[in-house]
Amino acid sequence: MRLYVSPTSPYARLACVMCLEAHLEGLEIVILDPWQNPPELLEHNPAGRVPALVLGPDDDSGRQTITESLLIADFAARRSGESERLWFQTEAQRQLAGICFGIIDAAAAIMAGRMVTSGSVGDTAFDSSSVARRRQDAMHRSLDRLEQLILEQRDALLSRPGIAAFLPVIVVEYLQMRFGGAFDSAERTNLSALVAALKDRPSLATTKPLFTKFTPRDGAATR
Numbered sequence: 001m002r003l004y005v006s007p008t009s010p011y012a013r014l015a016c017v018m019c020l021e022a023h024l025e026g027l028e029i030v031i032l033d034p035w036q037n038p039p040e041l042l043e044h045n046p047a048g049r050v051p052a053l054v055l056g057p058d059d060d061s062g063r064q065t066i067t068e069s070l071l072i073a074d075f076a077a078r079r080s081g082e083s084e085r086l087w088f089q090t091e092a093q094r095q096l097a098g099i100c101f102g103i104i105d106a107a108a109a110i111m112a113g114r115m116v117t118s119g120s121v122g123d124t125a126f127d128s129s130s131v132a133r134r135r136q137d138a139m140h141r142s143l144d145r146l147e148q149l150i151l152e153q154r155d156a157l158l159s160r161p162g163i164a165a166f167l168p169v170i171v172v173e174y175l176q177m178r179f180g181g182a183f184d185s186a187e188r189t190n191l192s193a194l195v196a197a198l199k200d201r202p203s204l205a206t207t208k209p210l211f212t213k214f215t216p217r218d219g220a221a222t223r
Helices: 010-021 039-044 069-080 091-118 130-159 163-179 189-198
Strands: 002-005 028-031 052-054 065-067
Touching (some): 002 039, 010 091, 010 163, 039 052, 091 130, 130 163, 130 189
Parallel strands (some): 002 028
Antiparallel strands (some): 002 052, 052 065
């Protein structure tokens, strides 16, 4: 079983975290740059995107490929034997996850705009455009809503951490990588506390943005 990821994609990181939490046997994590259209990735996902999970020949499903982060996360949760913990436990958690994905999508749209404008995600010229500013405003509003949702669900999120608890950590650390302190807020104390409580969990600590290698555990490997 092989999982293709990039060291910056929050979508790939979610899939990676869920697969690690599920302790999938024989998991191999392959780190690559999807912007370079590596043939190995295109062979398994013609969209040229990560994450992509290639199932092994001994898997019941045969050598098939699952793409998109939520589908891979669902697969991992069902295979884990801990699906009640790892998957969404309430509709409130699904609401929280939707807010997180909205933030990630808005941030990713800004990165795509930077690439179109200058060919580099590091060039921030695009960020002053009306399109980018609309995305930024949406991200600020969504972070404020996320803060409130975490306040309402904090105990449940921390007592049985699963996908709904992992997503806010992924959101915050992705924004820190791409935008520095632009989206930090001392007033979002519940969000900050949740991140602080979970960020050193092995599945999250070993997949922080820009990781270039992975320390194998529970049969997982990387290259």
